[in-house]
Amino acid sequence: MPLQAPVKSDIVALIIRKDIAGLRKFLEPWLPADLAPLLADLSVAELAVLFRASSRELAATIFTYVPLETQKKLLKVLNQEQVGALLNALPPDDRTTFLNELPLDVAMQLMAMLTPDEREVAKSLLAYPKHSVGRMMTLDYIAVRPEWTVREALDFIREHGYDRETLNVVFVVDASGHLIDDIRVRRLLLSPLDRPLRELCDGNFATLAPTDDREKALDVFRRFDRVALPVTGDDGKLTGIVTVDDMLDVAAEEATEDIQKLGGTEALDEPYTTISLPRMVKKRASWLVVLFLGEMLTATAMSYFEDEIAKAVVLALFVPLVISSGGNAGSQAATLVIRALALGEFKLRDWWRIMRRELAAGTALGLILGLIGFLRIAVWSMFSTIYGPHWMLVALTVGFALVGIVLWGSLMGSMLPLVLKRLGLDPATSSAPFVATLVDVTGLIIYFTVAFLIMRGTLL
Amino acid sequence: MPLQAPVKSDIVALIIRKDIAGLRKFLEPWLPADLAPLLADLSVAELAVLFRASSRELAATIFTYVPLETQKKLLKVLNQEQVGALLNALPPDDRTTFLNELPLDVAMQLMAMLTPDEREVAKSLLAYPKHSVGRMMTLDYIAVRPEWTVREALDFIREHGYDRETLNVVFVVDASGHLIDDIRVRRLLLSPLDRPLRELCDGNFATLAPTDDREKALDVFRRFDRVALPVTGDDGKLTGIVTVDDMLDVAAEEATEDIQKLGGTEALDEPYTTISLPRMVKKRASWLVVLFLGEMLTATAMSYFEDEIAKAVVLALFVPLVISSGGNAGSQAATLVIRALALGEFKLRDWWRIMRRELAAGTALGLILGLIGFLRIAVWSMFSTIYGPHWMLVALTVGFALVGIVLWGSLMGSMLPLVLKRLGLDPATSSAPFVATLVDVTGLIIYFTVAFLIMRGTLL
Numbered sequence: 001m002p003l004q005a006p007v008k009s010d011i012v013a014l015i016i017r018k019d020i021a022g023l024r025k026f027l028e029p030w031l032p033a034d035l036a037p038l039l040a041d042l043s044v045a046e047l048a049v050l051f052r053a054s055s056r057e058l059a060a061t062i063f064t065y066v067p068l069e070t071q072k073k074l075l076k077v078l079n080q081e082q083v084g085a086l087l088n089a090l091p092p093d094d095r096t097t098f099l100n101e102l103p104l105d106v107a108m109q110l111m112a113m114l115t116p117d118e119r120e121v122a123k124s125l126l127a128y129p130k131h132s133v134g135r136m137m138t139l140d141y142i143a144v145r146p147e148w149t150v151r152e153a154l155d156f157i158r159e160h161g162y163d164r165e166t167l168n169v170v171f172v173v174d175a176s177g178h179l180i181d182d183i184r185v186r187r188l189l190l191s192p193l194d195r196p197l198r199e200l201c202d203g204n205f206a207t208l209a210p211t212d213d214r215e216k217a218l219d220v221f222r223r224f225d226r227v228a229l230p231v232t233g234d235d236g237k238l239t240g241i242v243t244v245d246d247m248l249d250v251a252a253e254e255a256t257e258d259i260q261k262l263g264g265t266e267a268l269d270e271p272y273t274t275i276s277l278p279r280m281v282k283k284r285a286s287w288l289v290v291l292f293l294g295e296m297l298t299a300t301a302m303s304y305f306e307d308e309i310a311k312a313v314v315l316a317l318f319v320p321l322v323i324s325s326g327g328n329a330g331s332q333a334a335t336l337v338i339r340a341l342a343l344g345e346f347k348l349r350d351w352w353r354i355m356r357r358e359l360a361a362g363t364a365l366g367l368i369l370g371l372i373g374f375l376r377i378a379v380w381s382m383f384s385t386i387y388g389p390h391w392m393l394v395a396l397t398v399g400f401a402l403v404g405i406v407l408w409g410s411l412m413g414s415m416l417p418l419v420l421k422r423l424g425l426d427p428a429t430s431s432a433p434f435v436a437t438l439v440d441v442t443g444l445i446i447y448f449t450v451a452f453l454i455m456r457g458t459l460l
Numbered sequence: 461m462p463l464q465a466p467v468k469s470d471i472v473a474l475i476i477r478k479d480i481a482g483l484r485k486f487l488e489p490w491l492p493a494d495l496a497p498l499l500a501d502l503s504v505a506e507l508a509v510l511f512r513a514s515s516r517e518l519a520a521t522i523f524t525y526v527p528l529e530t531q532k533k534l535l536k537v538l539n540q541e542q543v544g545a546l547l548n549a550l551p552p553d554d555r556t557t558f559l560n561e562l563p564l565d566v567a568m569q570l571m572a573m574l575t576p577d578e579r580e581v582a583k584s585l586l587a588y589p590k591h592s593v594g595r596m597m598t599l600d601y602i603a604v605r606p607e608w609t610v611r612e613a614l615d616f617i618r619e620h621g622y623d624r625e626t627l628n629v630v631f632v633v634d635a636s637g638h639l640i641d642d643i644r645v646r647r648l649l650l651s652p653l654d655r656p657l658r659e660l661c662d663g664n665f666a667t668l669a670p671t672d673d674r675e676k677a678l679d680v681f682r683r684f685d686r687v688a689l690p691v692t693g694d695d696g697k698l699t700g701i702v703t704v705d706d707m708l709d710v711a712a713e714e715a716t717e718d719i720q721k722l723g724g725t726e727a728l729d730e731p732y733t734t735i736s737l738p739r740m741v742k743k744r745a746s747w748l749v750v751l752f753l754g755e756m757l758t759a760t761a762m763s764y765f766e767d768e769i770a771k772a773v774v775l776a777l778f779v780p781l782v783i784s785s786g787g788n789a790g791s792q793a794a795t796l797v798i799r800a801l802a803l804g805e806f807k808l809r810d811w812w813r814i815m816r817r818e819l820a821a822g823t824a825l826g827l828i829l830g831l832i833g834f835l836r837i838a839v840w841s842m843f844s845t846i847y848g849p850h851w852m853l854v855a856l857t858v859g860f861a862l863v864g865i866v867l868w869g870s871l872m873g874s875m876l877p878l879v880l881k882r883l884g885l886d887p888a889t890s891s892a893p894f895v896a897t898l899v900d901v902t903g904l905i906i907y908f909t910v911a912f913l914i915m916r917g918t919l920l
Contacts, residue, residue, distance in 0.1 A: 154649065157649045157650070158649055158650055158651075168628045168645070168646075168687065185628070185645060185649070186621060186628075189614065189617045189618055189621055189645070190617070190618055190621050191618075218708070221708055222708045222709065222712065225705040226705075227628065227687055227704070227705075244687065244704055244705070244708075245685040245686075245687075245704070247708060248678070248681055248682045248704075248707060248708070248711060249682065251708060251711040251712065251715070252682065252711065252803065255711070255715035255718075255719070256799055256803065258715075258719065259715070259718065259719055259722060259795060259798075259799050260795060260796065260799065262719060262722060262723065262795065262892075263722065263791050263792055263794065263795020263796065263799075263892055264788055264791050264792050264795070264892070265792045265795065265796065268796070271800065271803075271805050272796045272797070272799070272800040272805060273800060273805045273806050273810075273813070273814075277817065277820055277821060277824075280817075280821060281821050281824045281825060284789075284792050284821065284825060285824070285825055285828050287788075287792070288785070288788055288789060288792070288825055288828070288829060288866075289828065289829070289832065291784075291785075291788050292781070292785055292788075292829050292832060292833070293832075295780065295781045295784050295785065296781060296836060298780035298781050298784070299777045299778050299780070299781050302776065302777040302778075302779075302780065303777050303846055306773055306774075306777065309769075309773050309776050310770075310773045313766055313769050313770045313773075313776075314766075316762065316769050316773075316776040316779070317759045317762040317763050317766065318759050318762075319762075319776070319779060319780060320755065320758035320759070320762070320779060320780065320783055320900055320904065321752070321755045321756060321758050321759050323780060324751075324755050324758070324787075324896070324897065324900060325748070325751075325752055325755065327784075327893070327896075328724055328747075328748055328751050328752075328893045328896075328897075329744075329748060331723050331724050331892065331893050332723055332724050332725045332744050332747070332748070332893075334723065335719060335720060335722070335723020335724070335725065336720065336723065336725065336728070336732045337732070338719075339716050339719050339720065339732070340731065340732040340733060343712060343716065343731075345731050345732060345733045346733050350733075353733070354733075357737065357740075360737055361737060361740060361741050361744065364737075364741045364745070365741060365744060365745055365748055368745050368748070368749065369748060369749070369752050372749065372752060372753075373752070376756060386763055406748075432722075432723055432724070432791065432892050432893070433787070433788045433791050433792075433892070433896075436784070436787075436788075436893075436896070437784065437788075440780055440784060444780065
């Protein structure tokens with residue numbers, strides 16, 4: 001029987017009746033993840049009833065599935081003791097994420113409710129920078145010793161494994177805590193029971209540092225196909241592990257960030273549907289204003305050509321067409337290069353390869369658009385006088401300007417992310433709109449220069 | 461000792477000397493994944509030497525780490541027998557991916573080299589649609605029976621697990637192959653050895669269908685934090701499993717597709733650095749031409765206002781500024797809505813909620829830009845006569861037009877993806893440039909209409 005979400009009306013009915021016993025029975029067969037879709041629709045008061053009916057572990061897991069705003073409200077309606085139990089039962093990595101989102105004073109209050117052991121754990125994790133591996137790591141792993149046999153390791157797992165984040169990999173450490181190797185549980189399961197673990201070690205393992213960026217972790221997971229990676233300090237001591245289930249969330253968040261930046265907005269850092277309107281407007285306005293200020297240069301550039309426009313108003317008609325084509329070509333190139341950089345497809349020192357590609361691609365694309373533009377004006381002019389007697393000059397101007405502008409846009413779009421990266425900035429910041437704005441301004445100059453060259457003595 | 465890539469010069473030296481024995485010794489301690497970064501720099505001939513020195517399993521894994529183009533070339537330089545051994549040793553899911561990229565006749569030839577068993581497997585996987593779960597699934601899983609004890613299951617794993625894709629989850633099936641439950645190996649390891657598996661089953665599991673899109677699989681993995689999911693047919697029989705390590709690649713590919721579409725190009729479907737130039741130009745040109753044809757409407761729209769431009773050339777100066785602001789606002793809104801849709805943050809039927817948000821956000825953003833635009837012209841005019849005696853009318857026109865256009869852009873940008881989704885199309889197709897183009901044309905009409913209303917009787 002495939003998984004079905006619990007029937008919402010049933011559970012709500014039980015909650016309204018505050019039928020704790022009934023709820024307990026109802027909840028028993030479900031995994032917390034099954035309840036997740038249902039939690040979104042419950043009010044905070046209803047969630048509190050659900051919490052009272054849940055085991056400590058279930059409550060902790062449910063807590064990790066509700067959005068931050070709800071988490072905050074929940075803490076307020078639960079009593080002191082319940083909050084303490086909940087906080088202590090939360091997986092350390094999820095707890096770090098939560099505490100980190102709270103105002104400092106609230107976080108401190110909550111920290112005070114932790115047991116001394118858990119408080120130590122929370123403190124050490126919170127000391128790492130945001131979006132670092134340290135923030136995501138958990139201390140609930142299985143550490144074994146090289147002199148143990150496979151049987152001893154399996155017995156140890158059976159005895160101590162119940163609250164560990166993953167049992168898919170165990171970590172071999174020496175007496176002073178230095179990581180010797182990681183062993184997949186598959187190797188344990190496939191090996192004779194009396195073999196010492198030392199013989200299963202190949203000394204070959206990937207590690208992360210707690211200060212590594214989570215993007216690096218994502219990259220290592222992707223390349224090495226692991227389910228968990230050990231995190232070691234500078235001294236080579238095992239300080240925690242990161243598990244692959246967190247990586248899918250990291251992958252989604254990192255992609256969201258890049259996509260939003262490419263779309264010309266600051267990364268929202270919270271869901272579009274729940275972010276408060278003022279916060280969203282602020283994040284969007286900052287970039288819009290920057291782009292607007294940049295785009296003002298178009299008015300400045302155009303004012304230099306005011307006389308030309310007055311003499312040949314027909315030139316003004318094609319301004320949006322011509323400059324937007326450059327912007328589009330630039331957006332394409334920027335998007336492709338930024339994504340390829342993010343996926344590690346090439347290194348900065350390969351910039352000339354990229355430039356050569358874009359020179360060729362930009363020329364080809366420019367010729368295609370230039371030809372279409374030329375033909376459009378030429379064909380129209382056969383049936384109307386809209387572009388005046390000098391339509392051929394107009395067509396040539398638009399055609400040649402398009403070749404130059406599309407090529408220029410492709411080059412700018414591809415090189416700008418590399419320049420930003422070289423300067424140590426995030427290449428995704430050179431969003432499609434940003435490149436488009438830059439290309440708009442320079443595109444105008446190209447357009448009117450071509451016009452001047454072609455129309456000098458006739459229209460201009 | 462943290463992971464270090466094998467020293468490249470060493471391995472290349474061994475390859476050049478064709479020192480197979482030396483290579484074998486050199487390769488022995490390394491995991492195939494460790495070799496991956498090094499493979500990129502080897503020529504096909506060098507790779508072929510490396511293959512000869514590798515065990516069948518190592519060769520197969522190395523093969524999965526090199527890019528498609530190299531894979532194709534490799535097959536040509538290996539002899540018949542080597543190719544056969546390699547193909548038979550490839551993990552079925554990777555083999556499917558590879559065969560799928562080949563011309564049909566080549567794929568058929570290679571299929572003929574498989575053993576009858578492997579050929580059956582390959583055929584059945586290739587029958588599923590591209591980007592479906594069926595294409596990614598593997599048949600190498602551990603199936604156990606409910607009447608077995610934990611000890612029997614562990615013994616079975618020890619005996620049969622060596623070539624299975626994952627041992628982290630085992631699948632309980634009845635005598636006719638129907639899936640009863642999945643059990644994480646952690647449960648096996650934590651349970652008393654003489655407990656029957658039936659008692660570990662809770663009948664609670666998520667399944668995928670082989671025809672499901674891989675995006676759905678990604679979503680289920682993300683929500684349920686699993687390392688492997690069973691794939692069942694309509695009859696409830698277990699047909700294969702999908703593992704989480706493939707999901708990180710799927711997540712990256714899906715994000716790449718969305719990002720590229722948002723950037724106004726067809727998804728490349730292969731790396732930017734290796735795609736052939738003509739293929740890339742084709743993928744980029746198709747969208748650029750569509751956008752160009754759309755943007756031609758701006759020339760048409762502008763030609764309706766030719767008289768107004770001739771009378772007040774100053775109006776033309778602000779055309780790029782005004783319409784690009786609408787385009788930028790539209791790109792932002794489109795990007796945010798498309799990403800929120802992809803992450804399942806809201807449903808289509810919530811469109812009015814999105815519209816209300818964008819009405820408010822668009823108005824706020826429009827007022828901000830409108831005010832800046834107004835001030836820019838007003839302040840400039842205090843120091844120069846560039847905008848003529850009627851600068852106040854110009855400033856008002858630009859200011860009010862910006863409010864309208866930014867609001868309009870936000871609404872178009874947010875609603876267009878929803879319309880596309882409603883029509884069964886991919887919302888990501890309404891790329892930022894696409895929205896910008898639409899908004900450019902309508903923005904011109906808004907701008908000149910506002911100008912007409914404000915300047916009637918004076919400038920116009």
